[in-house]
Amino acid sequence: xxxxxxxxxxxxxxxxxxxxxxxxxxxxxxxxxxxxxxxxxxxxxxxxxxxxxxxxxxxxxxxxxxxxxxxxxxxxxxxxxxxxxxxxxxxxxxxxxxxxxxxxxxxxxxxxxxxx
Amino acid sequence: xxxxxxxxxxxxxxxxxxxxxxxxxxxxxxxxxxxxxxxxxxxxxxxxxxxxxxxxxxxxxxxxxxxxxxxxxxxxxxxxxxxxxxxxxxxxxxxxxxxxxxxxxxxxxxx
Numbered sequence: 001x002x003x004x005x006x007x008x009x010x011x012x013x014x015x016x017x018x019x020x021x022x023x024x025x026x027x028x029x030x031x032x033x034x035x036x037x038x039x040x041x042x043x044x045x046x047x048x049x050x051x052x053x054x055x056x057x058x059x060x061x062x063x064x065x066x067x068x069x070x071x072x073x074x075x076x077x078x079x080x081x082x083x084x085x086x087x088x089x090x091x092x093x094x095x096x097x098x099x100x101x102x103x104x105x106x107x108x109x110x111x112x113x114x115x116x
Numbered sequence: 117x118x119x120x121x122x123x124x125x126x127x128x129x130x131x132x133x134x135x136x137x138x139x140x141x142x143x144x145x146x147x148x149x150x151x152x153x154x155x156x157x158x159x160x161x162x163x164x165x166x167x168x169x170x171x172x173x174x175x176x177x178x179x180x181x182x183x184x185x186x187x188x189x190x191x192x193x194x195x196x197x198x199x200x201x202x203x204x205x206x207x208x209x210x211x212x213x214x215x216x217x218x219x220x221x222x223x224x225x226x227x
Contacts, residue, residue, distance in 0.1 A: 004159075006159075031213065040203075040222075041220075042205055042217035042218065042219060043160065043215075045214065048213075056214075088159075090159050090160065092160075094213060096213075097212075097213040101213075102167065102209040102210070103209070103213055104148070104150060104162055104165055105162075105209075105213075106162060107152075107161070107162075108159050109158055109159040110158070110159040
């Protein structure tokens with residue numbers, strides 16, 4: 001099973017709202033990722049968690065707050081977003097993120113976020 | 117740094133035609149190479165991969181060979197179907213597991 005699930009599938013929120021995106025995997029993977037994808041562009045890395053600890057933050061604005069409650073779950077908390085934050089948010093996981101080893105990443109279906 | 121270059125522009129072809137999408141890369145060390153496919157309204161699916169030189173990745177009739185001498189990983193399919201219409205991304209990881217993506221190619225297959 002190489003499935004990564006994400007909820008919700010679609011989300012519309014106002015600029016003053018607080019919402020959360022959720023991601024789950026049951027492959028025993030120890031690395032999880034958040035990406036942002038704008039239309040007709042490749043995904044852009046936002047955050048990487050390795051063994052439930054934040055290992056990479058690609059200078060993402062603080063209105064995006066990631067959380068990894070356990071090895072299977074990854075959340076992205078959203079607050080005071082801007083219209084330009086509207087995008088497809090993709091979660092991914094990989095077996096590990098060890099130096100010198102290359103592990104394939106498995107992506108979820110994404111959450112289509114619209115900020116009004 | 118690591119980078120991936122895909123041929124410019126969408127690819128439009130007729131059903132049962134031969135598909136080639138070019139991909140070249142720049143990387144230090146020994147990267148792993150991937151092709152991801154994104155169908156309309158969906159996330160990315162790993163289509164195939166190759167982890168060392170001369171490896172051939174294959175899946176669903178698609179193939180790509182890791183060519184270290186030409187730093188290429190071109191995607192091919194002998195006979196495309198309408199259901200192959202999607203965006204195809206070439207990507208690599210170079211030891212830190214960061215994925216470097218190409219810009220992607222929209223493939224449109226006409227019946």
